[in-house]
Amino acid sequence: MTKIFDGYCKVLDALIALALAIMVVLVFGNVVLRYAFNSGITVSEEVSRWLFVWVTFLGAVVAVKERGHLGTDFLVARLPVLGKKICLVVGHLLMLYATWLLFSGSLAQAKINWDVEAPVTGASTAIFYASGIVFAASAAVFLLSDLVRALTGQLSEEELVMVQESEDLAQLGRDDAIERDTHDKR
Template identity: 65%
Template sequence: MLDSLIDRSCRCINLLIALALAVMVLMVFGNVVLRYAFNSGIAISEEVSRWLFVWITFLGAIVAVRERGHLGTDFLLARLPPMGQRICLAISYGLMLWCTWLLLSGALEQTRINMDVTAPVTGASTAIFYASGVVFAVGAGLLLALDALRIVTGRMPDSELVRISESEELAAVATSLPHGDARPRA
């Protein structure tokens, strides 16, 4: 039940990202057309587009945490037995949670500091800009804590401990070579 709620939340986040990206593209493209065709522009579009870009980045990072889609190396992890994998993953999740806490405390402080500071063009509070870090840290922290709990309690199956995925290019080369060998032969 919790997983379906998280999945629905991530779908909503993806929709927000798509909407923000569409608004950002329209604003920037419209501004470019106005500048080159009419020698004018909309000043607010640059500031809002910059803020949307930051929000898109942090919201996308939440979804990437859910999908375990961030870059990582599992060279050593794949060679360990399941208990060693669990221990290493528990340590790495602890480190990720600590980094997320640092990000949360810094973003929260910046949000508080900038609550009364207004942006030069829109006049909106610049705390909106820094709140993206708070939203990311809370969302990612919850997801990381849930995964860490699953690892420590043994509820994460051994098959999910190491998620090796080759690059798409390497997989395409492997399927085109004889016998599925990924190395070209001399």
């Protein structure tokens, strides 16, 4: 299952890179055309705006899979294993609820706007709301997978703390620990 998730995220990474490249070409090309030739790419702003939304939501999917969301482990890291498990389960249930709200809202908006055409491209504005549907469905799969692994005891104690600290903070923590050990020995 991990290989499937990793492969899916690699596809998302490639789509994100492609969308960013298209955005750069559209926006930069539009700026050059406006200043140099007093013209522009008509669909540039609309397509760039839609791609930005899609990049944000696809990046959020990858962040959920990699447990890269913001948070603090100040309390959870100090709890016993059972406390960490309880916090993980409660946190995942809350995230699944928020994901459900996003999914149902995005789906409703996509249905409402299915026949509404975008002003410049003429494409359905449901494309805009589909990004929320893709995010919610993908995030729910990742969250459910972690929840099942936690409930079946397949997560290690380190994995029960879902927040990853940055490398800089980890190094600061190691430096502080070394300094405390040195100070205690004196």
